[in-house]
Amino acid sequence: MPTLTATNQLANADFRFWKVDVTSTDTSVVYTNIFGTSGTLYAIYVQNVESSNEAVFLKMYDTVTAPTNGTTHPDFGFGIKSGVKEVFLFPEGVTFSAGLSWAVSDFANGKGTTRGDSTLDAGVSKIVFVYK
Amino acid sequence: MTTTNYTIQSPMNTLVWKDTAVTNTKVQPAAATSDVTHMEFDNTTNTAATYYKFWALATGSVSLGVTEPYFIIKIAGSTKQYMTIPTTLTFTTNLTYIATSTQANDATQVAPTNTVGLTLIYSP
Numbered sequence: 001m002p003t004l005t006a007t008n009q010l011a012n013a014d015f016r017f018w019k020v021d022v023t024s025t026d027t028s029v030v031y032t033n034i035f036g037t038s039g040t041l042y043a044i045y046v047q048n049v050e051s052s053n054e055a056v057f058l059k060m061y062d063t064v065t066a067p068t069n070g071t072t073h074p075d076f077g078f079g080i081k082s083g084v085k086e087v088f089l090f091p092e093g094v095t096f097s098a099g100l101s102w103a104v105s106d107f108a109n110g111k112g113t114t115r116g117d118s119t120l121d122a123g124v125s126k127i128v129f130v131y132k
Numbered sequence: 133m134t135t136t137n138y139t140i141q142s143p144m145n146t147l148v149w150k151d152t153a154v155t156n157t158k159v160q161p162a163a164a165t166s167d168v169t170h171m172e173f174d175n176t177t178n179t180a181a182t183y184y185k186f187w188a189l190a191t192g193s194v195s196l197g198v199t200e201p202y203f204i205i206k207i208a209g210s211t212k213q214y215m216t217i218p219t220t221l222t223f224t225t226n227l228t229y230i231a232t233s234t235q236a237n238d239a240t241q242v243a244p245t246n247t248v249g250l251t252l253i254y255s256p
Contacts, residue, residue, distance in 0.1 A: 090214075092214065
């Protein structure tokens with residue numbers, strides 16, 4: 001009878017997740033180089049269900065330099081409507097060759113930039129990134 | 133643009149929109165609320181990155197350099213990328229898109245050197 005070997009597949013896959021809870025008192029949300037190095041992003045979960053919430057704009061930058069929320073043009077910008085939970089899956093992964101920095105703000109539709117607003121009035125209770 | 137739009141045989145009335153020649157000209161595949169569940173981006177025709185930009189508005193309501201996109205995604209040069217959205221991404225009222233090599237929302241959105249591809253799976 002062959003010998004069966006149990007393998008910790010999660011350990012081999014080496015997926016990691018990065019989560020932040022954003023409260024209504026967090027008026028400016030910017031995080032820099034959350035991987036600590038280059039990395040590949042596989043999934044994003046955004047929960048925008050805070051009370052008195054509004055549409056928000058999740059912005060991601062391929063940089064290890066701190067972006068200025070509302071000023072630095074993002075590489076990726078995702079509008080998230082109020083009262084929704086959104087999941088974005090990238091089965092082949094999105095490479096951040098420098099590193100992943102991100103910010104979130106009010107959507108500010110029609111403001112004239114791809115940068116969104118600089119502050120967060122309310123909304124967004126949870127954001128999770130899955131990467132390796 | 134070179135587009136086709138056809139219905140998948142499912143109870144969901146799901147549509148597939150395929151554009152094999154996306155450039156910096158605004159295209160509006162849907163004139164109604166659209167729930168997008170899948171996007172495929174083909175930038176294998178360019179060595180430089182291409183930015184796909186989407187608005188939840190009709191083309192006539194989108195002023196490049198003024199109207200902020202609802203969704204932006206950067207696709208590295210010479211690559212394809214696809215994204216699945218199990219929760220659906222709702223474009224209220226309309227859906228309009230362009231492809232450009234310009235990262236910022238300047239009034240001039242430079243066309244990619246070569247046209248790029250886009251496929252959307254959505255439900256009206």
